[in-house]
Amino acid sequence: MAFEKYDFxxxxxxxxxxxxxxxxxxxxxxxEWTIIGVLYLLFIALFGLLLxxxxxxxxxAFQQRLGPMRVGPWxxxxxxxxxxxLLMKELITPNRVDKFLYNLAPFIVIIVPFLTIxxxxxAPGLQALDFDIGIFFVTAVSSVGVIGVLxxxxxxxxxxxxxxxxxxxxxxxxxxxxxxLSLITMxxxxxxxxxxxxxxxxxxxxxxxxxxxxxIIAFVVFVVAGTAETNRGPxxxxxxxxxxxxxxxxxxxxxxxxxxxxxxxxxxxIVSAMATIVFLGGWMPFHFGGFEAFNTIMDFIPGLIWxxxxxxxxxxxxxxxxxxxxxxxxxQILTLEWKYLLPINLFNILLMATIVLLGWHW
Amino acid sequence: xxxxxxxEQLSKAYPAAATKQGGQYPEITMPRExxxxxxxxxxxxxxxxxxxxxxxxxVDYPEYLQVVYHLESTTHRHFLVVKSxxxxxxxxxxxxxxxxxxxxxxxxxxxxxxxxxxxxxxxxMRRFFLDNTWGHPLRKDFKxxxxxVER
Amino acid sequence: xxxxxEKFVTTDEIKTDEYLVNMGxxxxxxxxxLRLLLKLEGEIVHNVDxxxxxxxxxxxxxxxALSYPQVIHLxxxxxxxxxxMNNEAVCLCIENALQVEVPERVKYIRTIFDELQRLASHQLxxxxxxxxxxxxxxxxxxxxxxxxxxxxxxxxxxxRLTLSYSVPGGVMFDIHPxxxxxxxxxxxxxxxxxxxxxxLLTDNIIFQNRTKGxxxxxxxxxxxFGVTGPTGRASGFSCDVRKHNPYSAYPYIKFDExxxxxxxxxxxxxxxxxxxxxxxxxxEQLIDNIPEGDxxxxxxxxxxxxxxxxxxxxETARGEFxxxxxxxxxxxPYRVKFRSPxxxxxxxxxxxxxxxxxxDLVAIMATFDLVIPDIDR
Numbered sequence: 001m002a003f004e005k006y007d008f009x010x011x012x013x014x015x016x017x018x019x020x021x022x023x024x025x026x027x028x029x030x031x032e033w034t035i036i037g038v039l040y041l042l043f044i045a046l047f048g049l050l051l052x053x054x055x056x057x058x059x060x061a062f063q064q065r066l067g068p069m070r071v072g073p074w075x076x077x078x079x080x081x082x083x084x085x086l087l088m089k090e091l092i093t094p095n096r097v098d099k100f101l102y103n104l105a106p107f108i109v110i111i112v113p114f115l116t117i118x119x120x121x122x123a124p125g126l127q128a129l130d131f132d133i134g135i136f137f138v139t140a141v142s143s144v145g146v147i148g149v150l151x152x153x154x155x156x157x158x159x160x161x162x163x164x165x166x167x168x169x170x171x172x173x174x175x176x177x178x179x180x181l182s183l184i185t186m187x188x189x190x191x192x193x194x195x196x197x198x199x200x201x202x203x204x205x206x207x208x209x210x211x212x213x214x215x216i217i218a219f220v221v222f223v224v225a226g227t228a229e230t231n232r233g234p235x236x237x238x239x240x241x242x243x244x245x246x247x248x249x250x251x252x253x254x255x256x257x258x259x260x261x262x263x264x265x266x267x268x269x270i271v272s273a274m275a276t277i278v279f280l281g282g283w284m285p286f287h288f289g290g291f292e293a294f295n296t297i298m299d300f301i302p303g304l305i306w307x308x309x310x311x312x313x314x315x316x317x318x319x320x321x322x323x324x325x326x327x328x329x330x331x332q333i334l335t336l337e338w339k340y341l342l343p344i345n346l347f348n349i350l351l352m353a354t355i356v357l358l359g360w361h362w
Numbered sequence: 363x364x365x366x367x368x369x370e371q372l373s374k375a376y377p378a379a380a381t382k383q384g385g386q387y388p389e390i391t392m393p394r395e396x397x398x399x400x401x402x403x404x405x406x407x408x409x410x411x412x413x414x415x416x417x418x419x420x421v422d423y424p425e426y427l428q429v430v431y432h433l434e435s436t437t438h439r440h441f442l443v444v445k446s447x448x449x450x451x452x453x454x455x456x457x458x459x460x461x462x463x464x465x466x467x468x469x470x471x472x473x474x475x476x477x478x479x480x481x482x483x484x485x486x487m488r489r490f491f492l493d494n495t496w497g498h499p500l501r502k503d504f505k506x507x508x509x510x511v512e513r
Numbered sequence: 514x515x516x517x518x519e520k521f522v523t524t525d526e527i528k529t530d531e532y533l534v535n536m537g538x539x540x541x542x543x544x545x546x547l548r549l550l551l552k553l554e555g556e557i558v559h560n561v562d563x564x565x566x567x568x569x570x571x572x573x574x575x576x577x578a579l580s581y582p583q584v585i586h587l588x589x590x591x592x593x594x595x596x597x598m599n600n601e602a603v604c605l606c607i608e609n610a611l612q613v614e615v616p617e618r619v620k621y622i623r624t625i626f627d628e629l630q631r632l633a634s635h636q637l638x639x640x641x642x643x644x645x646x647x648x649x650x651x652x653x654x655x656x657x658x659x660x661x662x663x664x665x666x667x668x669x670x671x672x673r674l675t676l677s678y679s680v681p682g683g684v685m686f687d688i689h690p691x692x693x694x695x696x697x698x699x700x701x702x703x704x705x706x707x708x709x710x711x712x713l714l715t716d717n718i719i720f721q722n723r724t725k726g727x728x729x730x731x732x733x734x735x736x737x738f739g740v741t742g743p744t745g746r747a748s749g750f751s752c753d754v755r756k757h758n759p760y761s762a763y764p765y766i767k768f769d770e771x772x773x774x775x776x777x778x779x780x781x782x783x784x785x786x787x788x789x790x791x792x793x794x795x796x797e798q799l800i801d802n803i804p805e806g807d808x809x810x811x812x813x814x815x816x817x818x819x820x821x822x823x824x825x826x827x828e829t830a831r832g833e834f835x836x837x838x839x840x841x842x843x844x845x846p847y848r849v850k851f852r853s854p855x856x857x858x859x860x861x862x863x864x865x866x867x868x869x870x871x872x873d874l875v876a877i878m879a880t881f882d883l884v885i886p887d888i889d890r
Contacts, residue, residue: 439757490566491565492566
């Protein structure tokens with residue numbers, strides 16, 4: 001297949017070989033970790049900035065205005081300017097906060113997406129950790145983020161923050177169920193939890209088409225639950241400006257606020273990336289199972305580009321939700337999850353299992 | 363009911379009150395002792411049925427303070443203006459009508475705040491716009507030594 | 514209710530599982546400087562105590578030192594979204610007191626301006642309420658369409674918001690030659706845009722879940738609390754001053770008074786959208802038939818009202834606005850009292866928000882359409 005020339009495996013293999021031959025194995029491992037860590041940090045920082053800029057431009061397009069235009073050409077340097085400003089702000093710690101927890105919360109919230117990104121395959125061969133329980137790892141690690149939110153709400157010593165933190169915590173914990181169950185539906189179809197295997201299995205067609213009805217239901221549920229997980233869109237009651245100021249991160253300023261802010265956008269990326277990998281084929285080009293000529297043409301675009309195109313598509317969809325719909329109330333959010341999405345998910349898993357057993361999929 | 367019939371009926375029932383017509387709306391001035399029972403009657407009697415208190419204002423006259431009630435009936439669509447005077451400017455006390463029309467509770471708080479008329483049996487006689495360091499600004503003899511310079 | 518208020522006043526009796534939260538005075542969704550002292554238990558609202566007076570300017574006291582035409586300029590600033598209707602109320606009061614008959618042309622112009630002002634006010638209400646409920650894009654759509662009306666105002670009288678266009682005896686300037694074409698073009702454009710507003714919010718399932726059945730105001734309560742305007746009509750209280758006590762050109766036109774039955778937030782919302790349609794119909798009936806004539810009657814230089822009391826009511830976008838002038842024959846009024854619709858509307862919130870959540874309180878405040886300078890005067 002033509003896309004094998006875009007495979008990153010030879011590159012990483014050659015780096016590994018080069019290091020093993022010259023230095024001891026221990027130092028090789030440490031150097032490799034450092035390289036991966038730095039690359040991921042750069043990626044998170046740059047991607048976070050890019051997403052914030054994209055959100056502002058997309059929001060402006062929906063509201064029939066232009067968005068940031070002055071700082072840099074087409075406003076490209078706007079987010080950088082904002083982050084420099086946040087870095088230079090004074091870190092105001094309110095009077096009677098629980099100092100340790102108050103300082104710990106933003107770090108928990110930023111480390112979790114960093115861990116989750118490590119299992120995402122950006123291109124063939126470009127994946128840091130390839131467990132055989134990759135999907136499980138993602139759902140497990142992303143659950144740790146809720147601790148950061150609850151700590152932020154509690155440790156701020158502020159009634160508004162506490163209300164916001166509790167609301168947010170309840171919401172995230174509930175919607176993790178839906179996210180996990182819809183991912184499990186696709187694991188039933190794939191037969192494996194290993195992320196790179198799942199992408200390989202979509203070589204003949206994306207799971208969204210292979211799994212037809214249950215896959216489409218699972219996709220819709222996943223996108224809705226994913227928006228709720230990241231406290232975005234119509235589920236952003238926890239940080240609704242028009243109600244109780246800024247929710248759980250009211251009392252944070254400067255770089256700590258930047259952590260919360262950045263974490264929200266990286267979580268958005270993670271949700272979209274998981275949607276892409278499990279439903280839309282990851283870095284697989286758009287193949288139709290039997291049309292060899294079409295497939296070969298599609299293969300000319302590298303896997304990396306395919307991956308990011310799909311991720312941006314899902315991100316745009318999620319941003320579209322936020323700027324169109326009014327907000328749901330907290331009891332309506334929880335009702336949606338426990339009374340509607342959960343039964344739909346359970347039924348969907350049964351449906352998918354039946355289809356797999358009877359072989360009614362492509 | 364037309365204005366004339368209204369005034370006729372009310373002046374027959376309450377000879378102590380002073381009525382006036384010929385203006386825009388019929389007016390009746392009640393002595394303050396009979397005010398509450400009169401208002402109760404206005405609301406409960408079926409062919410009067412004044413259930414909508416449009417506006418309650420306070421006016422400052424040289425000898426006394428006056429409260430003016432504009433009342434309307436949503437069923438019969440007739441309008442009446444009721445007035446009641448306080449004893450004098452120093453003891454300005456009247457009966458409240460907020461148990462008859464709940465909206466009066468807030469109009470009366472405003473009148474207390476700006477004019478200084480207290481209302482008996484009011485649920486919550488607090489000041490509204492201003493705090494206790496102010497006098498009663500809407501009175502004609504209000505002097506504000508701090509903020510206003512008189513030449 | 515009385516015992517809860519007593520507990521407020523003596524604060525040492527507040528139960529420990531309830532807590533007090535201040536919403537305001539600086540708050541994005543209280544539409545002005547309003548402080549609501551909420552007594553909450555978790556998310557449920559137990560008591561709402563509005564504290565007003567943050568923008569109290571003493572307008573009623575000021576009028577006692579001004580001449581009658583100067584009073585009109587003060588009325589703009591009270592309910593600034595219905596500025597022309599406030600102006601008209603004072604002008605009508607003065608004209609009725611002096612028994613002055615204004616030309617037909619003036620009546621038509623005033624009514625068209627009233628209805629345009631009502632449309633502009635409802636548009637701002639729609640966009641601000643949409644933003645309160647979370648649909649942030651609605652804010653920009655409403656403001657974009659409101660610009661057309663404000664441009665029409667500016668061409669004729671020079672001001673966009675605080676018009677001061679009516680004077681005793683008529684209007685300040687004659688309408689601009691472009692007025693009729695611009696208004697007709699605007700009506701045509703807006704008839705296509707209103708269904709978009711419905712599609713964006715009123716037909717949205719999330720929105721309907723937030724507003725249906727929330728904050729119900731019964732008809733008896735509406736009458737007892739003196740709630741007028743679309744808020745009162747949504748509860749079934751037929752209170753439209755344009756129908757019951759018509760003034761200016763309202764006797765000449767046909768329009769419906771929309772009355773709702775449920776009295777919940779959704780009904781109040783729907784009623785204001787329907788009122789926008791009605792306003793378009795009213796303007797269409799009037800815009801082509803403006804009679805020729807003067808734009809004002811010549812009045813004396815110094816206006817002195819005869820001794821006596823005069824009360825005039827108009828229908829603003831928020832409800833019934835009343836002007837009560839007590840005159841002692843001099844050139845300044847003796848006492849002017851403004852009956853503002855927001856004043857009566859605001860204090861029903863305690864009655865209807867009990868037992869609902871904070872998010873519902875925001876929805877209720879949004880559909881009540883309060884403008885705080887109107888309440889504080």
